[in-house]
Amino acid sequence: MIPRVYRIEHRREEYPGTFTLEMSADRGRPVTCDPGQFNMLYAFGAGEVPISISGAGRRDGLLVHTIRTQGLVTAALERLKEGEQLGVRGPFGQGWPLDLARDSDLLIIAGGVGLAPLRPVVYSLLDGRGRARRTQLYYGARRPEERLFRHELNQWGRAVSLVQSVDHADSDWPGHIGVITGPLQASRINGPETIAFVCGPELMMRFSIRVLLESGVPASAIFLSMERNMKCATGLCGHCQWGPRFICKDGPVFCYKDIQPWFQIRGL
Amino acid sequence: MQDYVLQARDLDILIQVVRAEGFEVMGPVLRDNAIVYDAISTAADLPQGWTDEQEKGTYRVKRRNDGAYFGYAVGPHSWKKFLQLPHRQVWKARSNNSGIQVAEIVDEAPQLAFLGVRSCEMHAIAIQDRVFVDGEYQNDSYTRRRSNIFMVSVNCTSAAASCFCTSMDTGPRVTLPCDLEMTEVIEGETHYFLVGSESYRGARVLQQLPVVPSTQEHEAKAERAVQNAVRQMEKGPRNFDSTDLKELLYRNYESPSWDRVAERCLSCANCTMACPTCFCSTVEDTTDLSGTYAERWERWDSCFTADFTYITGGAVRPDTRTRYRQWMTHKLATWHDQFGSSGCVGCGRCITWCPVGIDLTEEVRKIRELEKINREGP
Incomplete structure (x- = not known):
């Protein structure tokens, strides 16, 4: 190809x-x-x-x-x-299951450049192709100036309520300071009626998933996007193997319920 | 299938008929003290009267005391080098004022005949077919090459000490479809091949050979010869029960056994190069000095290399422990979930060609024993 x-x-x-x-x-x-x-x-x-x-x-x-x-x-x-x-x-690859969000609260959790694959989700909500009962976006970044799509984020407010947190900021910063799981933990998540899309560094996803599970979000309603080395993207080069799965064709978006045991294994 | 008898002295006629049918014949040849696969033009090119002695980390060719043509097990090469080329160009690209143009390289798929394919190797080819042909995406080069192959299989009548196909249910008797199937029989002065055809093309070749229909005695002798290989393996040190391998390895991702094997494993990738099913590849992108002409090449890669899993922040599998675990668990366990069968055919190449003599069957046994000790106490 x-x-x-x-x-x-x-x-x-x-x-x-x-x-x-x-x-x-x-x-x-x-x-x-x-x-x-x-x-x-x-x-x-x-x-x-x-x-x-x-x-x-x-x-x-x-x-x-x-x-x-x-x-x-x-x-x-x-x-x-x-x-x-x-x-x-x-x-x-397989993308986000937007159809499943239709009758749920959609929780988008992004870290750093992990917001990039979730931007099309926000736009499909903005232009009405996608629907959710209500949508919250939790976005964590290193610094205020190291956020993606800074000039668009405010317009997204029409479709999503935005909670932001950065690791470092001066006193002008109106949002949270610290890891994104802080405000996530403090929020009231309607666990059983929530569907979550998560993308960011694996450590951040690990902690976010823990908060989600504690809030009663079922493992079957948590979706995450994985990253691995890839050469072919068609399941033939072998590089992106992750246990029995190929990130390129079975992912990059996985349902947490399906990969739960594998997600815990380091160096897989 | 009606079997026929081809006298050993007429084996060359078979080779010439296959060549006349338009195939270039690839078969075993003795080179650099190993039996490898390469182009042959007559029966005289075959390693007649040679065998191989194999153990972990050891391979020696030795004279037999008879004139058997296929009296060895398997060498360091497998047929995959003719199907999944070790190095091939994928595309070429130019960049000039009018932009970038990319052109696919469609490599010519020659009409090849494989002479002397063992049952384990046929299983290996079938496994690679499931990877490269049967999925959502195809490796086009492999698919084209594969569809041209005229396959002459040979039943194994003796096994190397490294062989364990009976444990993997992949031999020694040929059970997968091929064009011609042969069994070599030597008893005293008699030396013949029992030959059967399983395809139209095979039947066409068979028709042109000086064969006679086989008798029950011919067939009984051939059966005894194959049973000899079965017995050797069943009595051998590498005979084991493979039925629960997937579950065993899925339970043992954190086995201390991986740390122990990592102390010996050199991460040299020999096992993956010698393995007839290992299919991983990488790509190399290059430009000429002008920077306006670029090429992309694909070449065999190995999960034992440091950059195989490199992403931002480092290698996902940073050490030998995780790389050996990936290789063996993929081969024996996750392969089942990916492609519906084991990725191991029991050919023993990874055992023989490991420079420090790591034995896959031994590692399975250690994992099993450690699990038992952890569960029941020593």
């Missing part, structure tokens, strides 16, 4: 080393993606990386990816300017 060529229409720096690309398909129609799926992004000659889809606009047809520079390939992607091209293979 070879990449399709996409052109960068808009490039926005979220904060140093983290950027969002809005891209259009060079030829043909853009692919349709479900929230929570990912693409393999190819920086010419440098290689491919799996990156969650942070937006797939229905109206403008633009594919959106938000990327944090960590290695050679993401550094090469960071250097790309508007008008330049990259390769896209995908979309791959």
Whole structure:
């Protein structure tokens, strides 16, 4: 499977080393993606990386990816300017089960760049494609200026009630300080009627899930997005194996109930 | 299936007929003191009169006292090198003023005949078929190559000490479909192959051979020869009950046994390279000096390498303990959930080619014993 060529229409720096690309398909129609799926992004000659889809606009047809520079390939992607091209293979994997949120309280819990794969969930609520009884977004980041989509977060208030927490901030910061599980624990979660989508560092997901379970959210109503090394994204290269599962085709979004014992094993 | 008798002196006719049918024949050859698979053009290329002696960490070829063509078990190579190429180009790309163009590399799939495929190896190929062909996505190169293969299988009549196919239910008798199935029989002055065909293509080849229909005596001798291999393995040190392996390993992710094997394992990846079912690969992206031409290559990879699980923040499996656990648990346990069968065919290559002599069957036994001690006390 070879990449399709996409052109960068808009490039926005979220904060140093983290950027969002809005891209259009060079030829043909853009692919349709479900929230929570990912693409393999190819920086010419440098290689491919799996990156969650942070937006797939229905109206403008633009594919959106938000990327944090960590290695050679993401550094090469960071250097790309508007008008330049990259390769896209995908979309791959299983996304968020938005249908299940219809008659529930939706709790979105995101840490750092983990907000990126959840952005399409918020947008589907905003434009009415997705529905939930009510939605709360708990967003934790390192610092106020290291939050994704800072200029959009306030508009999201139409669809979600937003609770934010950062590890470090000065006195101007109106939100919480500390890990996101703090405010999560203090909130009144209607456990049995809640469905939770969680994405962030594994440690943060671990603690968030603990709070959710203590609040009476059933394991079958907790969904999380996992990350592993990937080369092919099609279940053939073996890299993303996680116990009996392949993150690329069985995930990246899993129901906690299905993976509960595996999630506890370190170095799996 | 009606069986026929092909005299051993006529084996070359079989090879020439298969070649005339348009296949390049791959078979066992003796090279660098090992029996490996490579192109052959006559029966004289085969390792006639040679056998292999195998134990953990040891492989030696030795003269037999007869002229058997297939009187060895398995060598370091497996047929996977012809199906899942060790190194192949996946795409090429150009970047210029008009943008990026990516073109797939469609490698030519040659018409190959595999001569002398053992039952364990047929199971290994079937396992790789389930990985590369039967899933949602295909490895196109493998799929094309696989569909061209003319398969001549050979029933095993002697087992190496490292063999345990009877424990994995994958041999020594060939049970999976092939084009021609052969059993080599040597008793005193008689030396013949019992041959049967299971496909139209196989029947076409068989028709062109100087064969006679087999008698009950021919068949009884062949059966005795295969039973000889069965007996060797059942009496051997690596005979074990594999029926509960998945449950055993699923219960023992935190067994202290993993720490002990990690003290010996070198994380060298030999077992994964020699294994006929290990399928992991990685990719390499390169550019030329101008930076306008790029290639992507795929090559075999191993779960024992440090960067195999690298993500931001480091390797998910940072040490030999977690890597050996992944390899063995994948092979014997999680494979069942992924692809509906074990990933091990009992060929013993990982035992023989481990430079420090780690024996998978021994490790299973240790895990079982430690679990028992922990449950019942010493």
